[in-house]
Amino acid sequence: MKSRSSERIKIPPGFWAGLRQLGIAAHDVARKARLPLTIITEPVVTTAEYFAIWQAYSDLTGDTAKGITKLATAFETAKYPPTVLATYHARDYRDALNRMARYKQLCPPESLRITEEGEHCTIELEWQDTEQPGPPMLVGITLAFLLELGRRGTGHPLTAQFVEFSNSMGDVQVLEAYFGCRIQISAKRNRLTLHRRDLDRPFVSYNEELLEILTPALDQSLYEQQRSPSxxxxxxxxxxxxxxxxxxxxxxxxxxxxxxxxxxxxxxxxxxxxxxxxxxxxxxxxxxxxxxxxxxxxxxxxxxxxxxxxxxxxxxxxxxxxxxxxxxxxxxxxxx
The missing domain is CATH 1.10.10.60 (Homeodomain-like)
Structure with a gap:
């Protein structure tokens, strides 16, 4: 297995802005994670540092579930990075999720596997080339944001069918209120199950002209990411x-x-x-x-x-x- 000690992960500036809205200073996160303050001004980190940042945020919030729902809803659409804008302005929810899975490759170590079957659409969170699973906060935020994306894009208060987490996530009732469904803890996988019919819902935020600009640029970034830095x-x-x-x-x-x-x-x-x-x-x-x-x-x-x-x-x-x-x-x- 390839070592990921030198893997480079870029944290979007909007992440720190979202934390500020919750009253959490970026400096406090860096210090809690025992990382240099360069992660704020030059936010490129290793997998271990990336996990440490999310764990620090979790520690500072006190409850994983509350931290998940607060950040998922506080993140302003205007501050989405280009990879997320390309999903927010997609044609419909299905298009948005497929774009999210594709462009997640630009932000390792997470990856998404989407399966449609019968009345269900399952999205499983996996880790790219790493034996160390991500902290529960990162898992929860990733799955919560997929539902939040559908809600904002369609303009409807969508709910999930079922959500599975492999670790303890704090106050489960808070998560069930957010996802609108039953939450299973200590599951074998981290997975969000959506109503398949919701995937056909058009996005009110659809912007064809913007996608024509963003898609080639993001595809080029995917290509360049495959190249080794000097x-x-x-x-x-x-x-x-x-x-x-x-x-x-x-x-x-x-x-x-x-x-x-x-x-x-x-x-x-x-x-x-x-x-x-x-x-x-x-x-x-x-x-x-x-x-x-x-x-x-x-x-x-x-x-x-x-x-x-x-x-x-x-x-x-x-x-x-x-x-x-x-x-x-x-x-x-x-x-x-």
């Missing part, structure tokens, strides 16, 4: 998530990429760079990102990019930018 990109990406409180070494990064440090160094040389050069670039870029956030003090910025003392950070930053971190922040954020 070694330089992968190494710098891993470095940025390993800077906090320490100094990533080539052995650790090579291990995450499932190769020897000699092989990694050779690959970087082939791309006209080196591990040391990329580490400096990663620290420089992250320093600028963090300094652009006025809520972080200098000591915290220094720690987040791997400096135990503030003076070392100041000296390094002056070499990069020619000014102190404080002056750089003043120049770029103003003195308001």
């Amino acid at each position: 070694m330089t990109e992968m190494v710098k990406w891993i470095m940025k998530r390993s800077l906090t409180g320490g100094r990533p070494n080539i052995q650790a990064v090579a291990k995450e990429l499932s190769m020897s440090d000699r092989t990694l160094q050779r690959r970087l040389t082939d791309e006209n760079t080196s591990f040391k050069r990329l580490l400096i670039q990663a620290k420089h870029e992250q320093a600028r990102e963090y300094l652009a956030d006025p809520s972080l003090d200098m000591k915290e910025v220094a720690y987040l990019i791997g400096y135990e003392d503030q003076n070392s950070f100041y000296r390094a930053f002056r070499l990069w930018e020619g000014v102190t971190p404080s002056n750089w922040r003043t120049q770029h954020l103003g003195t308001n």
Whole structure:
């Protein structure tokens, strides 16, 4: 089985906006998940980090079921990412679900398997190439949003026939009120069963012109996702998530990429760079990102990019930018 330690998953900005509407700060989620704050400004994470974010949200809400229903209904349609817009503006509910299953490939590790039989349409949530199942909150949100999509698209208060979850989901009555059907816990699979007749309902949000723009672009993204990123990109990406409180070494990064440090160094040389050069670039870029956030003090910025003392950070930053971190922040954020 392929290692997914270097898998890259993009979190849409609308996710953080949805949490803000619920009174949950993105910084609190990052800290609860023990992840660097880069996930907010540069939201590309590994599978493990992605799961940690959802678990952190669950912990902060206190009850899985309530967290599911609140976020599913709070997420504003206008803030949907392109992959979801292509489903929201589909011709009918069936078209929307099929598009959702297709474009879920752009957001691993989830995948959807849709089956129509008799009066039922079942949508089973599976995990792409990973033995670790996602946290219950992510499972619940995924299935709840599929029903929410149908409700918003058709303009009707649709209900499910049956919902199955493999784990405990908190207050089941809250979920049954949302889905409008019986909920089974400790099932063998995570599955949403819809009334098949609802799939023929047209979407009031259907937009043919927009789909003609979005569909080719998303299909191209699917194609490009199959292509491997450069070694330089992968190494710098891993470095940025390993800077906090320490100094990533080539052995650790090579291990995450499932190769020897000699092989990694050779690959970087082939791309006209080196591990040391990329580490400096990663620290420089992250320093600028963090300094652009006025809520972080200098000591915290220094720690987040791997400096135990503030003076070392100041000296390094002056070499990069020619000014102190404080002056750089003043120049770029103003003195308001």
